[in-house]
Amino acid sequence: MQRSFFARNPSVLIFIALLAVFTLTVTVMSEAMGMGVLSTSFIKTLGKTLCLCLIAIAMDLVWGYCGILSLGHFAFFGLGGYMIGMWLMYERTKGIVLGSLENAPLPPTPEEVRDAIGTQIFGVVGGAEIPMIWFFADSLAAQLALVVLVPGALALIFGWLAFRSRVTGVYLSILTQAMTLALSLYLFQNDSGLRGNNGLSGLQNIPGLSGMSQAWVSLWFLWASALALGLGYLMAAWVVSGKFGSVIRGIRDDEARVRFLGYNVEGYKLFVFTVTAIIAAVAGALYYPQAGIINPAEIAPIASIYLAVWVAIGGRGRLYGAVIGAAFVSLLSSWFTGGGAPDVNLGFYRIQWTDWWLVLLGLSFVAVTLFAPKGMGGLFDYLVRKPMPDRPGADLGPDQGSRREVEQ
C-alpha cells in the first residue's frame, strides 16, 4: 500500500543522480586523472562548495523546516574544522619533528618530541606548552569523535538554555549571533590554546599521505564531500518526508498549536538544532582540509548570516533550494571577489566588483525576500506542480469552497 520513499520523493533520486554525474565529470576532467581541464585549486573550490551545500541543508532543516532562524551555524562548522585541524596539524608537525631528530646521536625521548612539537606549533603565540585541549590531538579517532561531540555539546547546552525559556524569533537569532561572536572572540585570544588569530594552517597536508600529490588529495576530498552531501541530503529528505517533518513544519507555522496537540515543542527544537549543528560540524571538518587554513575570522557572525542569505535565495523549505542557493551564491561570490568579474565603467564611476559584490548580494537578498519568497527553487514549481490557488484576504462566506475577498 505504501509507495517507496523514492517514488514519493522523486527529487531525491534526481538530486543523487545529478551529484553522481557531477562528481564523475569533475573526476574525469581533473589533473589527477591526467586530463587536467580543471586545476587542482578549482577542484578544491568545488569540493568546498559541496561542503557549503551540506551546511545549507542543515540550515534549511533548522530554519526552512523548523522555523528557527539560527544565525550561528557557522560556529559549529568552524568548530568541526578546528577539531579535525588539530589532528592534522599535530600529526604533521610530529612527522616533521621526528624527521629532524632522526639524525640526532641519541633517539629522542617522548618528552623531547612533545616539547619540539609544542615549540613548533605554539611558537607563534609565544608558547611552547601543548595546551590541555590538545590532549587527544595525537589520535585521529578521538578528534573525529570530537568533531561531532564538541559542536553537538555546545548546541545542546545553548539550545537547552534558549528553548527552555521560550526564546523565539528575532531574539533567538540575536542570541545565536551573540554565541557566535563570543566564540570567535574567544578563539582570537592567544591563550585560547588554538593559536589565536593565526588559526591552524597547513591542513591540506594529510599526515601519512606525504607521497600523495595534492591533485589526488583534492580528488579524494571531493569524493568524500560528495558522499557526505549525498548522505546528508538523503537523511534530511527522509526526516522531513515523514511524520517528524510534519511536526517540525507545524512548529514553524504555529508552535502553540503543536503544543496543544501534546508535542513537547522545546524538545523537538533542541533535537533539530543539535542534529543540524552536528551536520554543520561534519561539513566543516571536510571543508577546512581543502581550504588548508582555519582561523577565528571564519567563525565571524557575518558568515552565519551569509548562510541564511544563501538558503533564502535558493528557497527555504525545500532541500534542493538550499543546495542551489549555497552553490550558486558561493561560487558567484568567489568569482566576483576573486576578480573574475570584469569591472563596469560607467564613465563617471568604475564599479569594482570586489567592493560592490556585497551590495549586489544584499540587494538580491532584499529582492528575493520581497518578490520571490520561494527563492530560486521556486522556479521548479512551474515545471512540476500545478499552480496553487492563491487566495488572499479573509473568507467571504461560510459556504463550501468560499471565495476570498480578493479572488484572482
Added chain:
Amino acid sequence: MSTLLEVSGVSVSFDGFKAINNLSFQIADAELRAIIGPNGAGKTTFMDIVTGKTRPNEGRVIWGDKSVSLLKMSESQIARAGVGRKFQRPTVFEDQTVRENLAMALRNDRSPWAVLFYKKTTDGAARIEALADEINLTAQLTRKAGELSHGQKQWLEIGMLLAQDPKLLLVDEPAAGMTPAERDHTTDILKEAAKTRAVVVVEHDMDFVEKLNCKVTVLHEGSVLAEGSLAHVTANKDVIDVYLGR
C-alpha cells in the same frame, strides 16, 4: 459520575483588569456542557487556563481520578493528559494536507525519537479514514488544509481533536462560519463525542446551544452568573439583563 475537571476559586488579571474573577466550575466524566456569555466574559480565557496557556493568579485546577493539579504542567503535558482544545479562530496547519493534519493529531507516542521512526500503520490509516468520514472531509484528504472553506477548517480542527482521543474536549465557537446544515452536523459530532467523554462547548448561537440540549453555564465578567438547563438560565433575570436582553 465522577468529577473529571474541577476549577475552584480561579482568578486571572491582565494589567489589573480581572478577566476571570473567583471562577468555580466542575465537569463530570461523560458530560456535554455549553458555556455562553457576552463578549469578553472570559470564556476563552477559561480555556486558556485549563490548557496551561494562561497561568491564574490564584485558585486550583484539579484533573482526573488522581486529582492532579494542571497548574504545574506544561501545555503539552496537559494535552497528553487528555485535554484537547479547538480554538476560536480555526487553527489548522494550512500548508499541510488534511491527512497530515489528522495524522499529527492521532494518538501516538509524541517523543521526537518515536515520531522520527514512526511507521504508518494500517490501523492509523483506518482511523484517519474513519475520522475524515465523520467530519465530511474524505474527499479532501489529500488537499492542503489552507484550501478548505472556513467551515471545513472548523471540522478539520474538530477531527484533529477527536484524533487525539482526549478525555475532555474544549471547543471554542465550533459553529462560527458554518451553514445551517453544517451546524447540524457539528451538533451531531459533538453529541456523539460526549457519549464517551466530557465536552465543553462555548457558543454564542442560542439555536445551536438549544440543539445540544445540555446543561448550560452562563459566564459574565469572569464568574458564573447562572447554571442549569437552557430554559432555566434564559428565564433568569440577570442573564436577560447582561446577555439576552441586549
